[in-house]
Amino acid sequence: MLKHYVDDSEYFSYCGTRIAVLLNAKGEDMDYIQGISHECVVCKLNEKSEKLEMKHNEHKFSTLYILISSTTFYVIGLVLKFLLGIEGIITISLFAISYILVGFKIIKLAFKGLMVGDIFNENFLLTVATLGAFAIMEYPEAASVMLFYRIGEYLQDLALNRSRKSIKSLLKLKAEFANLKKNGEIIKVKPEEVKIGELILVRPGERIPLDGVIIDGQSVVDTSALTGESIPREVKPGDQVLSGMINLSGLLLVKVTKEFKESTVARILRLVEEASARKARVEQFITRFARYYTPVVVGLAALIAFLPPLFTGTLLTLWVYRALVLLVISCPCALILSIPLGYFGGLGKSAKEGILVKGSNFLDLIASLKIVAIDKTGTLTKGVFKVSEIIPENEFSREELLYYAALAELHSNHPIARAIREAYPGEIAKELVNEYVEIAGYGVKAKINSTLILVGNDRLLHKENIKHRVCDVVGGTIVHVVVDNVYAGYIVISDEIKEEATLAIRELKRLGVEKLLMLTGDSRHVAKTVAEKLGITEYYAELLPEDKVRLVEKLCLKNKGQVAFVGDGVNDAPVIARADIGIAMGALGSDAAIEVADIVIMDDDLLKLPRIIRIARKTRSIIFQNIILALTVKMFFLSLGIIGEATMWEALIADVGVALVTVLNAMRILK
Incomplete structure (x- = not known):
C-alpha cells in the first residue's frame, strides 16, 4: 500500500491556526512561529489560536508599516536620481535606508542559516545578490529587489490566509466548555475534565462538547461542520450525538460515552493536523530538486562572475552584475511555496465538503483512480433493514419462528439482527439465552435453555448439514432458522438502494473509472438484483471478510491503476486497510473507519465519491500548471x-512575479 509519512517542517507544516510554509526558505519570523508546537495536543489548540492570531495580525501590520516606509524612501531616491539628476551621499543614503528597512529580516535569516549550515536558501541568494549590487554601485536595483521581494511576500501571505481559513474553521468544532451536571448543580468545566458516564447539559445554540447518548430532551442538531451536510437532523432520547454538532433548539441531557481525547472532534483535528506530514510524490520531488538546483545555480553564478573577465579581459563589474541577476532569478520560491499550498488547498476544500483526506499523497492517488470496489450493504444500500416476510416450515408458527430468531440474535450488533429484534413485538427475556457464538460469515449459534438455535445464511445450513427446501429468494436477504437441528423456516430481510447510488455510479464512469465492482456477503440473488439496478456489470456475492x-x-497486484475500496467503515476495516485507497463512508462516530481509512467521508452521501475525485484532479492540474509555468519562466530568464x-x-519578474502568480493560481482550488 503506497503511503508516505514524511515529516519535513521546512516545507509545509500545519498546526493550530498558522500554516508555516517554508520556514527556512521563505523566511518567516521564527519568533512569531516559535509558539506553535507540532505536537499540538487538541486540548491546547483553541487556547493557543487566539494568541497566535493576535501575533499574526501584529506581524501583518508591522510588515505593512515597514513596506510603506521603505517604499517612501525608495521613491524619493528615484525622483532625486532620475528626475532631478541629484546623485551622491543623499541619494545613496535614501536607497540604503529603503534597503535596510525591508532587508534586515532577510539578512538576519540568511546569517542564521549560515550558522546552522543551511546556506543555499532564498534568503542567502537575495542577500548575496543585493549586497553585491551595492558593492558594484547599482543602488536602485539592490533596493528594488529587496523591496519588491518583501511586497510579493506580503501579498502571498494575504493569499495564504484564505487557505488557512478553510482549515482553521475546523478548530471551531471544539466547544470551549461543557455544562457538567453534578449533585443537582450545573458546573461549567473544560471538556477535557468530563469523565465517561457523567451527564452534561447542552443548551440551544451551544456546540456539543463530547460524544454521548441523549438521556432526556429532543432537539434538532446541525452536523454540517462534521459532514458538510446542511440539512439539520432531529435527535431524541437514545440517539447518539457527537462532539462538534450544534444544538439548534431544545435542551439536551447527554450521557458522555467517550473522553475528549477519544471524541470525534479530537480525532478529526488530529487527522487534519497529521495530513500535512504525508507528502505527495510531487512535493517530495520538489524538495529533492530544490536541494540540488540552488547550489548548482550558485556555482554557475560564480563561474559567470569570474571566468569571462579572466579569459576575455572584459570588465569584472559587468559579469558580476550578470551573476547577481542570475542569483535573483534562481530563487525557487515559486515552486516550493505554491506546490504545498496547492495540496493544502485540496485538503481544505475536501474538509469543507465533509471529506477528510489523510494526506496529500492520497489526493494524488485518487486523482488517477481506475478501479473501484464498493461494498453493498450500507454503502450502495441504506443499510436500514426491515423484515418483509416470515415463512415458517415443519409445523412452526410465524410467532415461534420470529421468537427463536430474536432470542438467538439478542447479542449481535449486525443490522440484520437489529431488524429481527425490532420486528419481534414482545419482550425478549435475556436470561433465557445460556450460550451465544457468532460464526463470522455464516450467522449465530445460541442455546435457549436446552434448545439449540441456529440463525444464519444458506452456507450455515450446508455447514451444519441441515435439510432445507429454499436456499435463496429474489428481492431480499434470507435468514434461515433451525431449532434443535430441525429446519423451522426463513425470514426475508429487505434493504433499499440509496437514491443517489445510480447517479454516483454514472458519475464515476464518466470520470474515467474503468472498472466498477460490487462486493457483498449477501446472496447471489440479492447481489444480482442490486447490481442490475445500478448498472454494475461485475459483482461478487456470498463473500466472507477474508x-x-x-x-x-488480487486487484491491487494485477492492475497498474490505483484500486479503491469503499465500505461502511464498520465491518470492512481489513479490506479498507488493504486497498491502495481505503475509503470509509458514513464514518461519523466510527472509530475503526477513522483509524484505518485513507479517506473518510463523514456521512452516507455517495455523490461525494466523484466529488473527491474532481477535487483531487483539479488540485493535480493546478499544481502541474504551476510547475510548468515556474520552470519555463525561470529557464527563459x-x-x-x-x-x-x-x-x-x-x-524580479522571474522571482516575485512568478511566485505570486503561482500562489494565486493555487488558491483557485478553494473555489
Whole structure:
C-alpha cells in the first residue's frame, strides 16, 4: 500500500491556526512561529489560536508599516536620481535606508542559516545578490529587489490566509466548555475534565462538547461542520450525538460515552493536523530538486562572475552584475511555496465538503483512480433493514419462528439482527439465552435453555448439514432458522438502494473509472438484483471478510491503476486497510473507519465519491500548471541573464512575479 509519512517542517507544516510554509526558505519570523508546537495536543489548540492570531495580525501590520516606509524612501531616491539628476551621499543614503528597512529580516535569516549550515536558501541568494549590487554601485536595483521581494511576500501571505481559513474553521468544532451536571448543580468545566458516564447539559445554540447518548430532551442538531451536510437532523432520547454538532433548539441531557481525547472532534483535528506530514510524490520531488538546483545555480553564478573577465579581459563589474541577476532569478520560491499550498488547498476544500483526506499523497492517488470496489450493504444500500416476510416450515408458527430468531440474535450488533429484534413485538427475556457464538460469515449459534438455535445464511445450513427446501429468494436477504437441528423456516430481510447510488455510479464512469465492482456477503440473488439496478456489470456475492481482502489484494497486484475500496467503515476495516485507497463512508462516530481509512467521508452521501475525485484532479492540474509555468519562466530568464539581456528588473519578474502568480493560481482550488 503506497503511503508516505514524511515529516519535513521546512516545507509545509500545519498546526493550530498558522500554516508555516517554508520556514527556512521563505523566511518567516521564527519568533512569531516559535509558539506553535507540532505536537499540538487538541486540548491546547483553541487556547493557543487566539494568541497566535493576535501575533499574526501584529506581524501583518508591522510588515505593512515597514513596506510603506521603505517604499517612501525608495521613491524619493528615484525622483532625486532620475528626475532631478541629484546623485551622491543623499541619494545613496535614501536607497540604503529603503534597503535596510525591508532587508534586515532577510539578512538576519540568511546569517542564521549560515550558522546552522543551511546556506543555499532564498534568503542567502537575495542577500548575496543585493549586497553585491551595492558593492558594484547599482543602488536602485539592490533596493528594488529587496523591496519588491518583501511586497510579493506580503501579498502571498494575504493569499495564504484564505487557505488557512478553510482549515482553521475546523478548530471551531471544539466547544470551549461543557455544562457538567453534578449533585443537582450545573458546573461549567473544560471538556477535557468530563469523565465517561457523567451527564452534561447542552443548551440551544451551544456546540456539543463530547460524544454521548441523549438521556432526556429532543432537539434538532446541525452536523454540517462534521459532514458538510446542511440539512439539520432531529435527535431524541437514545440517539447518539457527537462532539462538534450544534444544538439548534431544545435542551439536551447527554450521557458522555467517550473522553475528549477519544471524541470525534479530537480525532478529526488530529487527522487534519497529521495530513500535512504525508507528502505527495510531487512535493517530495520538489524538495529533492530544490536541494540540488540552488547550489548548482550558485556555482554557475560564480563561474559567470569570474571566468569571462579572466579569459576575455572584459570588465569584472559587468559579469558580476550578470551573476547577481542570475542569483535573483534562481530563487525557487515559486515552486516550493505554491506546490504545498496547492495540496493544502485540496485538503481544505475536501474538509469543507465533509471529506477528510489523510494526506496529500492520497489526493494524488485518487486523482488517477481506475478501479473501484464498493461494498453493498450500507454503502450502495441504506443499510436500514426491515423484515418483509416470515415463512415458517415443519409445523412452526410465524410467532415461534420470529421468537427463536430474536432470542438467538439478542447479542449481535449486525443490522440484520437489529431488524429481527425490532420486528419481534414482545419482550425478549435475556436470561433465557445460556450460550451465544457468532460464526463470522455464516450467522449465530445460541442455546435457549436446552434448545439449540441456529440463525444464519444458506452456507450455515450446508455447514451444519441441515435439510432445507429454499436456499435463496429474489428481492431480499434470507435468514434461515433451525431449532434443535430441525429446519423451522426463513425470514426475508429487505434493504433499499440509496437514491443517489445510480447517479454516483454514472458519475464515476464518466470520470474515467474503468472498472466498477460490487462486493457483498449477501446472496447471489440479492447481489444480482442490486447490481442490475445500478448498472454494475461485475459483482461478487456470498463473500466472507477474508474473501473481500483476497479479492482486493488480487486487484491491487494485477492492475497498474490505483484500486479503491469503499465500505461502511464498520465491518470492512481489513479490506479498507488493504486497498491502495481505503475509503470509509458514513464514518461519523466510527472509530475503526477513522483509524484505518485513507479517506473518510463523514456521512452516507455517495455523490461525494466523484466529488473527491474532481477535487483531487483539479488540485493535480493546478499544481502541474504551476510547475510548468515556474520552470519555463525561470529557464527563459536564466538564459537571458547568462547572455546579459536581463537586468534586476527582469529578475524580479522571474522571482516575485512568478511566485505570486503561482500562489494565486493555487488558491483557485478553494473555489
